[in-house]
Amino acid sequence: MTNLTLDLETVNLTDEQYYQLCIKNKNLRFERNANGDLIIMSPTGDETSNRNGRLTQQLFNWSDTNELGIVFDSSGGFKLPNGAERSPDASWIPLEKWQKIPLEERERFSNICPDFVVELMSPSDSLKATQEKMQEYLDNGAKLGWLINRKKRRVEIYRQGKEVEVLNNPSTLSGEDVLLGFVLKLAKIW
Amino acid sequence: MTNLTLDLETVNLTDDQYYQLCIKNKNLRFERNANGDLIIMSPAGDETSNRNAGLTAQLWLWNEDKQLGIVFDSSGGFKLPNGAERSPDTSWIPLEKWQKIPPEERERFSNICPDFVVELMSPSDSLKATQEKMQEYLDNGAKLGWLINRKKRRVEIYRQGKEVEVLNNPSTLSGEDVLLGFVLKLAKIW
Numbered sequence: 309m310t311n312l313t314l315d316l317e318t319v320n321l322t323d324e325q326y327y328q329l330c331i332k333n334k335n336l337r338f339e340r341n342a343n344g345d346l347i348i349m350s351p352t353g354d355e356t357s358n359r360n361g362r363l364t365q366q367l368f369n370w371s372d373t374n375e376l377g378i379v380f381d382s383s384g385g386f387k388l389p390n391g392a393e394r395s396p397d398a399s400w401i402p403l404e405k406w407q408k409i410p411l412e413e414r415e416r417f418s419n420i421c422p423d424f425v426v427e428l429m430s431p432s433d434s435l436k437a438t439q440e441k442m443q444e445y446l447d448n449g450a451k452l453g454w455l456i457n458r459k460k461r462r463v464e465i466y467r468q469g470k471e472v473e474v475l476n477n478p479s480t481l482s483g484e485d486v487l488l489g490f491v492l493k494l495a496k497i498w
Numbered sequence: 499m500t501n502l503t504l505d506l507e508t509v510n511l512t513d514d515q516y517y518q519l520c521i522k523n524k525n526l527r528f529e530r531n532a533n534g535d536l537i538i539m540s541p542a543g544d545e546t547s548n549r550n551a552g553l554t555a556q557l558w559l560w561n562e563d564k565q566l567g568i569v570f571d572s573s574g575g576f577k578l579p580n581g582a583e584r585s586p587d588t589s590w591i592p593l594e595k596w597q598k599i600p601p602e603e604r605e606r607f608s609n610i611c612p613d614f615v616v617e618l619m620s621p622s623d624s625l626k627a628t629q630e631k632m633q634e635y636l637d638n639g640a641k642l643g644w645l646i647n648r649k650k651r652r653v654e655i656y657r658q659g660k661e662v663e664v665l666n667n668p669s670t671l672s673g674e675d676v677l678l679g680f681v682l683k684l685a686k687i688w
Contacts, residue, residue, distance in 0.1 A: 312502065312538065314519065314522075314523055314526075314538075315522040315523050316518075316519065316522070317522060318518040318522055319511075319515045319518045319519050319522070320515065320518075321509075321511075321515070325509045325510065325511065328506075328508040328509045328510075329504065329506065329509050332504075332505040332506070332507060332508055332509070333504055333505050336504075348502065348504075
């Protein structure tokens with residue numbers, strides 16, 4: 309199944325209703341765009357899930373050495389300033405920002421855009437839709453974003469205030485000034 | 499796409515939210531079961547749609563002549579006494595029952611179970627799920643129901659308080675004591 313988008317513009321699903329929908333239907337993945345439309349996504353498939361685990365694993369390993377922030381896997385959900393609810397495949401929030409989020413919000417979907425986001429495209433994902441999502445993260449405050457296109461072995465790097473950079477078949481990616489000292493090894497992710 | 503069922507038990511979608519969902523997403527068909535779960539169905543397909551139009555047309559012509567009630571096509575939706583929201587492929591309500599429904603409710607989804615319902619299975623419909631739906635109509639007050647299985651040229655007849663009768667390759671169906679004098683010709687429906 310490809311994504312199914314339901315126009316909820318006049319339905320006005322509350323945040324509580326959206327949260328209940330998500331936790332009651334864990335076999336599906338949900339997002340909401342800035343118009344409030346509901347996007348229903350099938351699970352990614354096992355291979356993409358494995359690669360995503362590898363990616364999150366490296367990010368966790370790096371984070372454990374410095375404790376500069378908090379890492380999230382693909383089940384984290386964030387309500388962006390534009391109202392969209394998004395779940396990046398991996399993401400990271402600096403510790404001081406995370407600590408400002410009220411405890412009860414942390415257990416649900418926090419009102420924050422992560423500083424760092426990754427979208428790891430599964431074979432059925434649309435490149436255009438994923439690019440728009442990356443741009444949305446930047447517009448909502450993300451500092452660094454990686455769009456990893458496994459099928460084409462290509463990575464698009466999104467940086468605040470800069471043109472998108474495209475890397476063909478890189479072996480590593482640098483966390484730059486956002487994830488200090490982090491280097492993602494891509495060998496087991498392609 | 500097969501049906502997609504979302505568990506909305508704790509989401510508590512209001513009737514107005516459900517109505518807005520339906521009218522904003524006319525490319526999809528929706529129902530709710532008695533637990534409040536949302537069932538999202540793809541369009542039936544053109545061949546099934548054509549057969550359904552033929553069926554509704556025969557019922558409509560009979561009703562025009564008799565003026566005993568109101569005929570609904572597959573876009574009608576009814577909130578049954580058990581709380582489910584269902585859209586039979588064709589249905590009929592006696593005039594006196596329809597007139598008791600408040601006008602503002604008639605424009606949306608009325609709180610009523612039609613006296614007569616038809617489910618015309620499309621090739622992707624599940625027989626078991628459709629049989630359960632027919633039983634639910636009976637349990638909620640329908641007097642006569644036809645489950646038309648085109649693929650097997652078989653009709654199941656559901657009557658209040660009686661065993662289900664199965665007819666193999668019938669050429670006509672009688673409206674019995676519910677649709678007085680109605681005879682459905684199946685030649686163009688198979």
